[in-house]
Amino acid sequence: MLKHRWLLWIIIFAAVIGWALLLFLLGKLRSREKKLIIIVTTFLGGLFYVLEFFFPGKLHLFSWKTVNNPFTPFLEPLGQAFMVIGGFTLLLGVINLTMVHGGNIRKLKKGWYNSLAFFVAMLAMAFFGLWDAYGKQTTPFGKTAHEIYLSLFNGALVSLDATMFSLLAFYMATAAFRAFRLRSGEATVLVLAAFLVMMGQVPMGMWFTHGLPTEGSLSGFRTENIAMWLLGIISMSGLRAVNFGVGVGALAMSLRLWLYLERGAFFEQEF
Amino acid sequence: MNLEHANTFHLILMIVICATIVITIITAKRGRKLFIRRIPGLSAIDETVGRATEMGRPMLFSVGLGGIDIPTLQAMGVMSHVAKLAARYGNRLIVPVADAMMVAVCEEATREAWLEEGKPEAHRPEDIRFLSGEQFAFAAGMMGLVIREKVASTFLFGYFYAESLLLAEAGQESGAIQVAGTPATTQIPFFIVSCDYTIIGDEYYAASAYLTQEPTLLGSLVGQDITKAILLLMIVVGTILAFFYVEDKNPLIQLLTRTVGG
Numbered sequence: 001m002l003k004h005r006w007l008l009w010i011i012i013f014a015a016v017i018g019w020a021l022l023l024f025l026l027g028k029l030r031s032r033e034k035k036l037i038i039i040v041t042t043f044l045g046g047l048f049y050v051l052e053f054f055f056p057g058k059l060h061l062f063s064w065k066t067v068n069n070p071f072t073p074f075l076e077p078l079g080q081a082f083m084v085i086g087g088f089t090l091l092l093g094v095i096n097l098t099m100v101h102g103g104n105i106r107k108l109k110k111g112w113y114n115s116l117a118f119f120v121a122m123l124a125m126a127f128f129g130l131w132d133a134y135g136k137q138t139t140p141f142g143k144t145a146h147e148i149y150l151s152l153f154n155g156a157l158v159s160l161d162a163t164m165f166s167l168l169a170f171y172m173a174t175a176a177f178r179a180f181r182l183r184s185g186e187a188t189v190l191v192l193a194a195f196l197v198m199m200g201q202v203p204m205g206m207w208f209t210h211g212l213p214t215e216g217s218l219s220g221f222r223t224e225n226i227a228m229w230l231l232g233i234i235s236m237s238g239l240r241a242v243n244f245g246v247g248v249g250a251l252a253m254s255l256r257l258w259l260y261l262e263r264g265a266f267f268e269q270e271f
Numbered sequence: 272m273n274l275e276h277a278n279t280f281h282l283i284l285m286i287v288i289c290a291t292i293v294i295t296i297i298t299a300k301r302g303r304k305l306f307i308r309r310i311p312g313l314s315a316i317d318e319t320v321g322r323a324t325e326m327g328r329p330m331l332f333s334v335g336l337g338g339i340d341i342p343t344l345q346a347m348g349v350m351s352h353v354a355k356l357a358a359r360y361g362n363r364l365i366v367p368v369a370d371a372m373m374v375a376v377c378e379e380a381t382r383e384a385w386l387e388e389g390k391p392e393a394h395r396p397e398d399i400r401f402l403s404g405e406q407f408a409f410a411a412g413m414m415g416l417v418i419r420e421k422v423a424s425t426f427l428f429g430y431f432y433a434e435s436l437l438l439a440e441a442g443q444e445s446g447a448i449q450v451a452g453t454p455a456t457t458q459i460p461f462f463i464v465s466c467d468y469t470i471i472g473d474e475y476y477a478a479s480a481y482l483t484q485e486p487t488l489l490g491s492l493v494g495q496d497i498t499k500a501i502l503l504l505m506i507v508v509g510t511i512l513a514f515f516y517v518e519d520k521n522p523l524i525q526l527l528t529r530t531v532g533g
Contacts, residue, residue: 175461253476
């Protein structure tokens with residue numbers, strides 16, 4: 001804890017000036033030097049996380065000395081530092097949206113009123129959100145700032161989210177109608193498996209085999225158990241196989257990025 | 272099993288895997304010819320871009336909902352390839368993004384693509400559009416883009432969640448050719464039913480090798496396959512041992528279990 005609050009502001013100001021100066025100097029560097037800095041920074045950053053993971057949490061040396069992982073205490077501060085850097089991009093999205101929708105309104109393009117609605121919604125949400133967080137709760141609108149904010153959040157945002165999510169039900173039906181066609185042997189197996197899984201999920205499907213015992217060898221023929229077997233054994237093995245491939249692929253790409261071996265149009269550009 | 276830190280087995284396994292990949296990269300760079308099987312979804316990318324150009328309609332490329340992470344970077348590699356083709360054929364490529372940080376990155380990537388094709392003046396930065404960080408707001412925005420702009424081709428590469436079916440169905444309904452690739456195994460079935468071509472599992476991470484035919488990337492792909500074979504062998508051996516031996520009676524099994532970290 002700092003003794004004087006003004007010391008904190010000095011540190012913040014010095015940090016901002018320092019980073020601005022660093023960015024200015026980085027901009028002055030030649031392309032080759034920038035590339036070298038990127039390679040070294042990437043390698044050191046990756047090396048930190050590699051060492052942190054592979055170094056044990058506690059290392060017992062010669063039975064009388066225990067050494068804690070020296071890298072673990074820095075994990076959280078580094079994570080917070082990355083969040084702060086990510087915060088620099090806070091306005092990027094807002095600026096991009098403002099430019100696009102502002103241009104629509106300025107040029108009165110088709111549907112410009114939708115862009116106007118965007119600005120009204122964004123400003124209203126920001127205004128009442130900030131008022132609720134930092135201002136007095138009493139408002140001239142007959143409700144508290146918190147109530148208005150919640151009305152906008154729960155009444156508008158959450159409701160619209162739920163509306164979009166509910167579209168999935170209809171799209172699922174159209175996609176299933178297209179997918180479940182008996183065009184080939186594999187498609188037939190797919191339809192059969194989908195039918196069995198669906199029957200195992202709905203009460204009507206379970207009713208067909210409700211007479212079978214719930215325990216013992218015959219219980220395996222109950223629709224819900226068949227569905228669980230298909231999902232948990234047959235389907236799961238395929239899913240895990242795919243996940244293995246994805247995991248190894250991600251590992252290989254991470255290794256290439258860490259060691260600067262990645263190639264391709266995006267990764268070989270000059271800076 | 273707590274994986275906060277690796278144990279000796281993990282360390283040895285990682286060393287073996289990384290060494291395998293690095294060695295295959297080195298041998299590939301030394302000129303060893305490597306074969307990669309045809310992946311229909313990736314082969315269709317050129318055809319899809321050509322179709323959109325013939326129809327005179329724009330294309331749309333989504334890099335998913337992730338920030339700057341591994342799946343998104345892989346998607347960026349594919350996006351750069353598509354952007355170069357778009358620049359070459361004089362077509363538009365709309366890139367909606369869900370993460371504010373990706374706006375600058377995608378803009379730079381597409382600008383580079385147009386620059387490499389010798390048409391920097393034709394690049395349209397306004398086609399890189401931040402829609403929203405909210406999942407379904409992004410989905411609504413992208414669905415609207417697909418329908419309003421009448422895109423002829425959509426590319427859905429990256430990490431997607433529940434909105435994947437919404438995005439794919441919007442393209443399906445507008446008649447666009449759709450190529451999708453995601454490491455999110457839960458969303459693959461939705462892309463398969465709604466898209467014309469779907470890249471599944473590790474084909475996603477083979478995309479950059481397939482499209483660029485770079486020896487480094489092809490070598491890495493061979494290293495990945497060898498790694499998968501090693502893991503498969505370990506699974507088979509482990510299954511056999513678990514089937515024939517009761518863990519708490521056999522000292523060898525107990526040792527193996529402790530080593531692996533169970």
